[in-house]
Amino acid sequence: MDPQSLKTLNAARRARQAVVLVTDIADGRDRVVGLGDPVAGELGTAIDAAFRSGKSGLATADGAEYFLNVHVPPARLVIIGAVHISQVLAPMARMAGFDVRVVDPRTAFATPERFDGTDLVAEWPDEALAARPLDSFTALVAVTHDPKIDDPALVSALKTGCFYIGALGSRKTHARRVERLLADGMTQSRIDRIAAPIGLDIGAANPPEIAIAILAEVIAALRGPRRMET
Numbered sequence: 001m002d003p004q005s006l007k008t009l010n011a012a013r014r015a016r017q018a019v020v021l022v023t024d025i026a027d028g029r030d031r032v033v034g035l036g037d038p039v040a041g042e043l044g045t046a047i048d049a050a051f052r053s054g055k056s057g058l059a060t061a062d063g064a065e066y067f068l069n070v071h072v073p074p075a076r077l078v079i080i081g082a083v084h085i086s087q088v089l090a091p092m093a094r095m096a097g098f099d100v101r102v103v104d105p106r107t108a109f110a111t112p113e114r115f116d117g118t119d120l121v122a123e124w125p126d127e128a129l130a131a132r133p134l135d136s137f138t139a140l141v142a143v144t145h146d147p148k149i150d151d152p153a154l155v156s157a158l159k160t161g162c163f164y165i166g167a168l169g170s171r172k173t174h175a176r177r178v179e180r181l182l183a184d185g186m187t188q189s190r191i192d193r194i195a196a197p198i199g200l201d202i203g204a205a206n207p208p209e210i211a212i213a214i215l216a217e218v219i220a221a222l223r224g225p226r227r228m229e230t
Contacts, residue, residue, distance in 0.1 A: 001030060008032040009071065016073040016135050020047050025058075025065040073137045074099055075163075075222055080125055080153040081144035082109035085168070089141070089211035090118045096215060098139075103128045105149065125153035139164035139218045141198065145173075151180055158190045164221035166198035166214060 001009075005021060009032055012019040018035040022043070033039055039047050042061035050056070050068040059066050077093045079086045082104035093100045094117070101119040104110040110122040121128045129152075134140060140157040141164075142150035150167060154177075157165045167177065174196040181191050199213030200220075 005030050005032050013071065013073075016137060018051060018070075018072045018137070020050055021069040021071065022047065023067045023069070025067060073135070076101065076135075076138040077218065078103060078129075078134065078138055078140045078153075080104070080140065080142040080150055081146075081168075082106065082111075082115060082120070083143055084207040085143050085210050085214070087114055088208045089214055090115060092211055092215055093218075094118075096219065098218075101132070103153070104144065125149060125156070129153065129156045134160040134162050136161045136163055138162045139166075139221065141166050141168075141214055141218070143168040143198070145169060147177070147180060151177070151184070154181065154194065155184060155186060158186055158193065164195070164218050165193055166195040166217065168198050169196060171197065 001021070009019060009021060012032065012034065020033045021030055022033055023030040033047055035051055038044070043059070043066065046059035046061045046066070047068060050059070050070050051072075054070055054072050056067070056069045059068050075098050077098040077100050079089060079100065079102045082102050086102055090100050090102055099119075101121060102110065102115055103121045103123065103125050105122060105124045107122050110120055112120065134157055138160075140153060140162045142153050144150050145168060154165065154167060167174065169177065174194075177196070178191055182188065195217060198217070199210060200216045202209070202213050204210040204213045
């Protein structure tokens, strides 16, 4: 690998950026292409397909053969609210392969005893998310029912472009949330990205079932065909 390519690749990994290492099979030369970087012709089409699938492999394009080595950041799930649903959702999401973090400034809820093995941050969301920013490979779930806690996190997620944004609450609760977010400067088109009521409609009636519905919806957003179009 070219030393400059290695340097670029390592920097992309640290910044949680999706890249493809493109190697020309004929001469061994390589380069790093980031998600969204313009690449013309059949090679560009092949790189786009590699990003969508997340799988590395050989590609024939424009009369040449390339190996496309895909490097996509591990998906993260940030849960706003150390509530009963979160206690079930966090370990389930870890089992599904997500890096999980729970954020809640309420120290009575955000305790190691209730979230053993989970990255737990007892801070206000605006502080916690400033220290470790969201990105397009992060899903954010807001479940506190407290606008002072949920709303700043939702605004940050909408501005950042998280691949999934969900918020707990009834349609009436969400209607009031929409009014607040509009008053905070969010556009309706951005707000429409929030899944609310949160989770797949499976008739969930208790915290474990709600957690299952949420995680299923998050996975659908991550793995669905439109994942790389946003």
